[in-house]
Amino acid sequence: MKMNRRDALTFAAGAAASVLAISSGSRAFANAEEIDKKLMELAGGGMPETAKVMLNTPEIAENGNTVPVSVSVDSTMADGDMVESITLYADGNPNPDVVTFHFTAMSGSAVANTRMRLAKTQNVIAVAKMADGSTYMDKKQVKVTIGGCGG
Amino acid sequence: MASKPRVKVPKNAAAGEVITIKTLINHNMESGQRKDKDGNPIPRMIINKFTAEFNGQPVFSADMHGAISANPYMEFTAKVNESGTFKFTWVDDDGAIFTAESEITVG
Numbered sequence: 001m002k003m004n005r006r007d008a009l010t011f012a013a014g015a016a017a018s019v020l021a022i023s024s025g026s027r028a029f030a031n032a033e034e035i036d037k038k039l040m041e042l043a044g045g046g047m048p049e050t051a052k053v054m055l056n057t058p059e060i061a062e063n064g065n066t067v068p069v070s071v072s073v074d075s076t077m078a079d080g081d082m083v084e085s086i087t088l089y090a091d092g093n094p095n096p097d098v099v100t101f102h103f104t105a106m107s108g109s110a111v112a113n114t115r116m117r118l119a120k121t122q123n124v125i126a127v128a129k130m131a132d133g134s135t136y137m138d139k140k141q142v143k144v145t146i147g148g149c150g151g
Numbered sequence: 152m153a154s155k156p157r158v159k160v161p162k163n164a165a166a167g168e169v170i171t172i173k174t175l176i177n178h179n180m181e182s183g184q185r186k187d188k189d190g191n192p193i194p195r196m197i198i199n200k201f202t203a204e205f206n207g208q209p210v211f212s213a214d215m216h217g218a219i220s221a222n223p224y225m226e227f228t229a230k231v232n233e234s235g236t237f238k239f240t241w242v243d244d245d246g247a248i249f250t251a252e253s254e255i256t257v258g
Contacts, residue, residue: 097216108169108230115220
């Protein structure tokens, strides 16, 4: 691969970002605990079961400013099998909240795609709340080359 | 600050079909985490709520936080049983509301 000036700069920024990621490790841990607390609250004690939810993220995100993320829940969206909401969390961002999608019977399926910011390499967590109160989750790690929090 | 909502809804569908809708609005989604040249934090200014309705009935909505990228993009599905109008609404932190509408013919 030929390395031009832009590539060299990108690489340097990536290296700097990974150093930053290591130095702020303790903060990510605090966020992970906060998310665990929120998940337990949603599930009414205990953790949501890792099933049904399909979270799709790129394994490596070159640009943390726009990371495509898609989430779906295996559901017929009929009475007794309704997905009420799906919430996304990012455990390494300054604020772990990302987005909550709300579905209705008119959604037809529990599928949503959006684009999110990731400050550094971290876990993205999706938790689905069914109409009957049961909760399910999925978790994916995304490696981020350039963080998406300005600065 | 926000402008040009863009939505992609199919023009026609069969009754009961589940269609995919794509929406995007231009907005820089200031996360509240950045600092200006003098080191003062730049206040958060984002689209915090998106809703989609069909003939007045809620279809889909999203509560957004600072971690949603600039020019927020949403892709979701809707089940259509009859012809009608989709109405999309975006709400800004400063209270501004942006809307877009799109018609679909079923049958």
